[in-house]
Amino acid sequence: MTGDRPAPGTSSTGGTAAVPGTLAELTTFHLGGPLPDLTVAHTAEDLEDFGRAHPLDPSAHGDPAVLFIGGGSNILAGDSGFAGPACLVATRGIQESAHGTRTLVTAQAGEVWDEFVAWTLDHGLSGLEALSGIPGTVGAAPVQNIGAYGCEVAELIESVRVFDRVAGQAQRLPAERLQFSYRNSLLKRAAAEFGEPRYIVLEVCFALERGRESAPVRYGQLAAELEVAIGQTADTAAVRTAVLHLRASKGMVLDPADHDTWSAGSFFTNPIVARDFVLPDGAPSYPVHDPLTGVVDPQVQKTSAAWLIDHAGFAKGYGLPRADGGPPAASLSTKHTLALTNRGAARTADLLELARRIQAGVHERFGIVLVPEPNLVGCSLDSEG
Ligand code: EPU
Numbered sequence: 001m002t003g004d005r006p007a008p009g010t011s012s013t014g015g016t017a018a019v020p021g022t023l024a025e026l027t028t029f030h031l032g033g034p035l036p037d038l039t040v041a042h043t044a045e046d047l048e049d050f051g052r053a054h055p056l057d058p059s060a061h062g063d064p065a066v067l068f069i070g071g072g073s074n075i076l077a078g079d080s081g082f083a084g085p086a087c088l089v090a091t092r093g094i095q096e097s098a099h100g101t102r103t104l105v106t107a108q109a110g111e112v113w114d115e116f117v118a119w120t121l122d123h124g125l126s127g128l129e130a131l132s133g134i135p136g137t138v139g140a141a142p143v144q145n146i147g148a149y150g151c152e153v154a155e156l157i158e159s160v161r162v163f164d165r166v167a168g169q170a171q172r173l174p175a176e177r178l179q180f181s182y183r184n185s186l187l188k189r190a191a192a193e194f195g196e197p198r199y200i201v202l203e204v205c206f207a208l209e210r211g212r213e214s215a216p217v218r219y220g221q222l223a224a225e226l227e228v229a230i231g232q233t234a235d236t237a238a239v240r241t242a243v244l245h246l247r248a249s250k251g252m253v254l255d256p257a258d259h260d261t262w263s264a265g266s267f268f269t270n271p272i273v274a275r276d277f278v279l280p281d282g283a284p285s286y287p288v289h290d291p292l293t294g295v296v297d298p299q300v301q302k303t304s305a306a307w308l309i310d311h312a313g314f315a316k317g318y319g320l321p322r323a324d325g326g327p328p329a330a331s332l333s334t335k336h337t338l339a340l341t342n343r344g345a346a347r348t349a350d351l352l353e354l355a356r357r358i359q360a361g362v363h364e365r366f367g368i369v370l371v372p373e374p375n376l377v378g379c380s381l382d383s384e385g
Helices: 044-053 113-122 186-194 220-226 236-249 305-311 348-366
Strands: 038-041 067-069 075-077 086-089 094-099 102-108 157-164 169-174 199-210 272-274 300-302 330-332 340-342 375-377
Touching: 038 044, 044 086, 044 157, 044 199, 075 348, 113 236, 186 199, 220 236, 305 348, 330 348, 340 348
Parallel strands: 038 086, 067 086, 075 375
Antiparallel strands: 094 102, 102 199, 157 169, 157 199, 272 300, 330 340
8 A cells, every 4th residue: 555645734646656754744844753664545445454454452551553644734743753553544535415404425534624625615515614724634623623713523523434443343433422522532532542543534424504605603703704793604615715814814724835834733722721710811711512512511611822822921923042043943823823833944842842831831821731732743742852
């Protein structure tokens, strides 16, 4: 199983380019060392074969034995790379079927997320428009329950077909079993429990509405951009254009020429704290809801990591001073304080040092510990590694 490989977050164009040798070639941070044992999975069967060849022993809690790579947009990898077997998910294919008033669309895990979103809108299906422009693959979307502009992908997922590396077989998990919450799921929790993925996502089935009217707009910035009131709908293509515009203004659309996008998007999740935790004056407070039922959890509130970072003294563009007085190798994006970025010549250690400094500064100032969102591969925020 070898073959062509698209650049991070972009689509495969066919051809026979060499299998990449480093994580830097496969991640949107453009960081990470060698990958000496990389398999490219082109079909769901390839993925299952990889899973069968590399079962997960639930009692072993050592270093991760295997690594899965999709669009590389949520990985910060160490300079020593990953010595074990790695699998690049490059499976493609989209299928549509009518299901009552809704349409079920099943996409293979390696489909490029934003191309898939565009495909659904082009085919007259609504629901995913607010999730336009997110880097990465379809298979990664349910793992961290990607979300943006008032929508979480969990709301549109019918089921996910996975290969369970513990049971050694494929199974379909309906949305109700996936334990979706803000930037979390059963798939992510299981990976955290074992230190590596238990479930390999094979395909994701979405339930979408037929039509070109968007879901009700729920995010203030998006409503303002579209000039509609919160709760109103708009044309799905107009929502996509507005979201892409907003994301680009925050450096959240990949552009190889713009170092503000050499990142993993938001580096930290927005902290969820107790409802009675007294937030600093002016910090945003958002309700936290169950993405499947919409029910708000009255015990907790979510605040803004970007706001906390800004108000702890780390402005946009902040970077650690260099001994030689040169420009920082890693810095906050000049467009958004929540994105840590590689300015072109950074090492992973530079990103880690910046992340630790931000984490410590926010903790010291506000007593809140920011939790990193990307998968840290062969590196850690805990030590000088
Ligand atoms: N803010 C600042 N400084 C900044 C930027 C933002 O203080 O430089 C404050 C402002 O108060 C602003 C608030 O942060 O109103 C929220 O900012 P924004 O609307 O950009 O959203 P976010 O909470 O920072 C989240 C997601 C993004 C998603 C946007 C839009 C997380 C961790 N991040 O960011 O997702 O695109 O909302 O919905 O939940 C990602 O996960 O990688 C990601 C980009």
